[in-house]
Amino acid sequence: MAHSHPELTKNxxxxxxxxxxxxxxxxxxxxxxxLRDSGFRAPLQVYRALEKxxxxxxxxxxxxxxxxxxxxxxxxxxxxxxxxAICEKCGLVSEFTPDKAIAYLKDWTGEQGFQLSxxxxxxRGICKQCAAA
Amino acid sequence: MAHSHPELTKNxxxxxxxxxxxxxxxxxxxxxxxLRDSGFRAPLQVYRALEKxxxxxxxxxxxxxxxxxxxxxxxxxxxxxxxxAICEKCGLVSEFTPDKAIAYLKDWTGEQGFQLSxxxxxxRGICKQCAAA
DNA sequence: GTTATCTATGTAATAATATAACGCCACGTG
DNA sequence: CACGTGGCGTTATATTATTACATAGATAAC
Numbered sequence: 011m012a013h014s015h016p017e018l019t020k021n022x023x024x025x026x027x028x029x030x031x032x033x034x035x036x037x038x039x040x041x042x043x044x045l046r047d048s049g050f051r052a053p054l055q056v057y058r059a060l061e062k063x064x065x066x067x068x069x070x071x072x073x074x075x076x077x078x079x080x081x082x083x084x085x086x087x088x089x090x091x092x093x094x095a096i097c098e099k100c101g102l103v104s105e106f107t108p109d110k111a112i113a114y115l116k117d118w119t120g121e122q123g124f125q126l127s128x129x130x131x132x133x134r135g136i137c138k139q140c141a142a143a
Numbered sequence: 144m145a146h147s148h149p150e151l152t153k154n155x156x157x158x159x160x161x162x163x164x165x166x167x168x169x170x171x172x173x174x175x176x177x178l179r180d181s182g183f184r185a186p187l188q189v190y191r192a193l194e195k196x197x198x199x200x201x202x203x204x205x206x207x208x209x210x211x212x213x214x215x216x217x218x219x220x221x222x223x224x225x226x227x228a229i230c231e232k233c234g235l236v237s238e239f240t241p242d243k244a245i246a247y248l249k250d251w252t253g254e255q256g257f258q259l260s261x262x263x264x265x266x267r268g269i270c271k272q273c274a275a276a
Numbered sequence: 277g278t279t280a281t282c283t284a285t286g287t288a289a290t291a292a293t294a295t296a297a298c299g300c301c302a303c304g305t306g
Numbered sequence: 307c308a309c310g311t312g313g314c315g316t317t318a319t320a321t322t323a324t325t326a327c328a329t330a331g332a333t334a335a336c
Contacts (some may be wrong), residue, residue, distance in 0.1 A: 125274050
């Protein structure tokens with residue numbers, strides 16, 4: 011699941027590049043706009059590339075923002091158990107891997123007989139910088 | 144934050160009722176369709192009611208489904224730290240309150256100086272029933 | 277009692293996010 | 307070559323959510 015991946019195609023590289031350059035989350039349509047000069051014309055070009063990139067573990071989808079962000083730990087181990095802290099002031103997104111919290115969630119799913127395939131953990135609040143300001 | 148609430152208005156009652164009756168998540172437009180006979184005509188009627196209901200802690204938004212579900216613990220304490228296990232086969236949604244996992248997440252936010260206001264925890268997988276089948 | 281204000285509501289229009297359906301081309305394998 | 311697979315381009319459409327503006331009722335102030 012996720013992790014190693016073949017060479018990226020042209021479109022995948024462009025999409026991944028625009029996310030990396032942004033250094034933060036972008037919506038699919040923001041990516042589309044960023045790549046018009048590179049020849050992108052339609053949303054599907056972006057969505058198709060994103061699907062693969064998420065699959066490969068290079069990009070995360072932020073459900074609560076309907077946006078996408080390049081993975082902080084390229085080729086990251088816990089890609090499917092990453093968590094995100096999202097600042098509601100400045101938009102900063104910090105990715106981390108809450109192993110112990112995940113362990114407790116897995117305890118619960120184990121007890122329930124729930125076969126866990128993917129976790130979404132997104133924290134909303136104010137980052138240190140913005141709180142200080 | 145959340146919890147006690149005034150009397151529900153007519154629209155709020157209708158929306159809450161349809162979510163309760165459903166016993167599972169509904170999209171805003173599914174609610175709209177369910178309430179056409181009750182006089183609903185436009186999405187905004189649904190979204191406005193949902194906003195209040197979420198505010199009051201009676202309804203949760205499931206970010207990964209773009210859907211809404213009545214809170215399992217009416218007037219639930221940990222409304223803003225609830226977690227959900229979502230079965231990808233049958234659509235069953237189980238709400239629970241992973242206190243220990245939340246505690247670890249709060250450890251992290253505390254260390255980072257991140258002022259946490261809201262958590263989203265959604266687990267995808269296969270429920271016990273569907274796994275057995 | 278009238279004015280001001282606040283909340284809820286109704287309606288139309290539109291924005292933002294995401295997918296379906298089709299056909300084409302490049303590539304590798306038998 | 308014939309064929310299957312995967313990526314790509316394009317059009318159209320589906321789904322989710324909000325903006326903008328008008329109306330109606332309750333309440334408090336004067």
